[in-house]
Amino acid sequence: MKNFTKKIILTAVFILVTFFSFHHFVLAGPIVNTSNIGSTSVTLSASGLSDNTVYSFQITNQTTFASDTVTFTTPNMIFTHTSNLIGLSPNTQFMVALTHNAIAESVIYFTTLPLNTESLSVTSQTTNSVTLKAEGLNIGEDYQISIWTTSNVFQFSWDLNNVASNSITTTSPSTNPIPAGTYVAKLDNQASQLVATSAPFTISAVLTVTAQTATSVTLQAVGLTVGEDYRINIFTAANVLQFGWDINNASNISVTSTSPSTNPLSPGSYVAKLLEVVPPQIIATSASFTITTSTPLPNPTPAPVPSPPAPAQVPNSNPTPNSNPNNQSSNIVPCGTERETPTPPDVVGKIKNPCDFKYFLKLVNNVVRFILFKLAVPLAAIMFCYAGFLLLTAGGESAHAKEKAKKILWGAVKGLVLAAAAWLIISLILTTLGYDGSWIGF
Secondary structure: OHHHHHHHHHHHHHHHHHHHHHHHHHHHOOEEEEEOOOOOOEEEEEEOOOOOOEEEEEEEEOOOOOEEEEEEEOOOOOEEEEEOOOOOOOOOEEEEEEEEOOEEEEEEEEEOOOOOOOEEEEEEEOOOOEEEEEEOOOOOOOEEEEEEEOOOOEEEEEEEOOOOOOEEEEEOOOOOOOOOEEEEEEEEOOOOOEEEEOOOEEEOOEEEEEEEOOOOEEEEEEOOOOOOOEEEEEEEOOOOEEEEEEEOOOOOOEEEEEOOOOOOOOOEEEEEEEEEOOOOEEEEEOOOEEEOOOOOOOOOOOOOOOOOOOOOOOOOOOOOHHHOOOOOOOOOOOOOOOEOOOOOOOOOOOEOOOOOHHHHHHHHHHHHHHHHHHHHHHHHHHHHHHHHHHHHHHOOOOHHHHHHHHHHHHHHHHHHHHHHHHHHHHHHHHHHHOOOOOOOOO
16 A cells, blocks of 8 residues: 555556646747737747757648748748738637747637728818828738729829728828829739729819019919920909910929010919819919009119201192102002111111001002092093094984994993992901001092
């Protein structure tokens, strides 16, 4: 009985010693931990490793028993690895074994989270950027956000790599300013699958007055589409269009432009409006601005040297035809005949009435007047006299002479009628062309 009791005690002591020895060995061996567990990712860490030793993490799906292995050589006693391995599925239990020389030195279990439902929403926007909030992300995964027009035309994208939180706020990069228009943002996961789409958002163009002088205004247009054509129109406060100028083939999303010097602004209040050319529509209106004076301060210039007085001219009571601008009968081409008083260094003087299209019409008028009054009417009078002479001298003896006189008389009448008709036609043509001089017969 004593020997049996002694054997039991020795056996118990042996078991206790073995247990504590093994427990001490396990505690002193490598330790594996998990953190940042997501639906398809997990961060694995190991400590108590031997330096410069090859280890492996073997991750096994406890449902399908599919496994994947990550092999590494420890640079020190601690190693951390974020796993995005194929087969790491949501809401599934996995076993992680840390192995060395195909021997498991530490084993732990973890369960991935259920698959999150990603969402993408607009939190704020400026004239050329948008800030978005992505929620429901899987920690450790990569995502991409892209900007599209509402007609599904891709604009640009940027990446969210190895996300560290389920919720991230991000702003579109300044290297890709967004022109005016309506857009949506799309969120793709690392498998290039669309997982979320934002509500439509609108980027508005802005037209701002940056400077003004006594006769002009400088405006900055923001939100333009590079390569598109635009127009800026100036309106009074009563919405009366004054003038406009074009911005062709915009070189940047932001363009600064000054009203042309050929259209100086008068004193008053105005607004500027920015229009798209195609399709024609107003996309921005500036704040009201006021021009207070249209006369800029003159630059100081030296006083001009007085020229010697011109000799006095005695008035002519019978002016020559050239001295009367309304006289069109002195020359067949009534232009190029008058010159200004020459001023040094000009010794000839500029022509007051240069030959232009107006004087060409006067030339046509003069030719018609000459033909109608100085040729047609005198010839008709002569023909009338000759026909009358034949009728008076024929008496009752010669029917042939009477017939000849009648033909001459009717021919003269027809000639006058044709000349009058030609005058009416030419008068209509000259009126259509805009001639405003003295007309034939008036």
